[in-house]
Amino acid sequence: NAGVTQTPKFQVLKTGQSMTLQCAQDMNHEYMSWYRQDPGMGLRLIHYSVGAGITDQGEVPNGYNVSRSTTEDFPLRLLSAAPSQTSVYFCASSYLSDYGYTFGSGTRLTVV
Amino acid sequence: GNSVTQMEGPVTLSEEAFLTINCTYTATGYPSLFWYVQYPGEGLQLLLKATKADDKGSNKGFEATYRKETTSFHLEKGSVQVSDSAVYFCALSAKNDMRFGAGTRLTVKP
Numbered sequence: 001n002a003g004v005t006q007t008p009k010f011q012v013l014k015t016g017q018s019m020t021l022q023c024a025q026d027m028n029h030e031y032m033s034w035y036r037q038d039p040g041m042g043l044r045l046i047h048y049s050v051g052a053g054i055t056d057q058g059e060v061p062n063g064y065n066v067s068r069s070t071t072e073d074f075p076l077r078l079l080s081a082a083p084s085q086t087s088v089y090f091c092a093s094s095y096l097s098d099y100g101y102t103f104g105s106g107t108r109l110t111v112v
Numbered sequence: 113g114n115s116v117t118q119m120e121g122p123v124t125l126s127e128e129a130f131l132t133i134n135c136t137y138t139a140t141g142y143p144s145l146f147w148y149v150q151y152p153g154e155g156l157q158l159l160l161k162a163t164k165a166d167d168k169g170s171n172k173g174f175e176a177t178y179r180k181e182t183t184s185f186h187l188e189k190g191s192v193q194v195s196d197s198a199v200y201f202c203a204l205s206a207k208n209d210m211r212f213g214a215g216t217r218l219t220v221k222p
Contacts (some may be wrong), residue, residue, distance in 0.1 A: 004155075042116075042201060042212040043156075050208060058209075087155070090155055098144040098163065098205050103155030 002026050006091050006104035013081040013111045021076040021107050023091030031094040033058070033101070034066065034076040036087040043090065049074055081111045114139040118213035125192055133216045134185040135176075135202035139211050143206035145178050145185040150199045151216070153179045159200070193222045
């Protein structure tokens with residue numbers, strides 16, 4: 001039972017580069033979300049999805065895009081990386097948002 | 113908007129000491145409340161939850177009670193162990209919007 005799988009675990013980007021963080025879950029969860037974790041700030045919601053074909057913005061969506069073409073996958077795209085996007089990114093999924101989340105192990109991104 | 117405020121750390125305790133980590137929230141309506149734990153290099157894991165007022169969530173010796181009158185959800189454990197050393201996050205969820213506190217780092221010394 002894999003749960004929530006995030007790839008890559010580590011990534012270094014140059015300013016202006018683009019990339020996609022991958023997230024996949026095998027629990028048939030409808031709800032998926034992306035968070036970033038920065039020291040002293042807890043987790044902040046970037047984007048979320050309540051089902052295939054449906055996405056919405058969270059607290060800090062600027063500079064990020066998402067899509068949800070299947071129930072299993074919810075990739076996060078950085079359009080033009082900036083040093084302010086240096087962070088640890090977590091993907092999470094849930095049957096319903098009020099049930100509590102299952103988190104992936106995170107992607108540590110550094111933008112230089 | 114919805115928000116969570118939790119006790120700032122770090123917290124350092126000796127093994128077998130009593131633990132309290134305070135958490136208060138601001139929300140419209142009736143959110144669900146959660147505690148998550150994060151071990152070094154890992155994602156967050158759900159520790160316990162409560163979905164309505166006066167509910168008590170419990171797991172692995174930890175417990176927290178949903179207090180609507182004081183908008184609080186304090187985490188407690190009667191006797192901590194070295195293995196409890198981690199970062200603890202309080203969170204609330206209402207209508208697809210889950211908000212986290214800043215986290216409290218707990219270190220338990222033998």
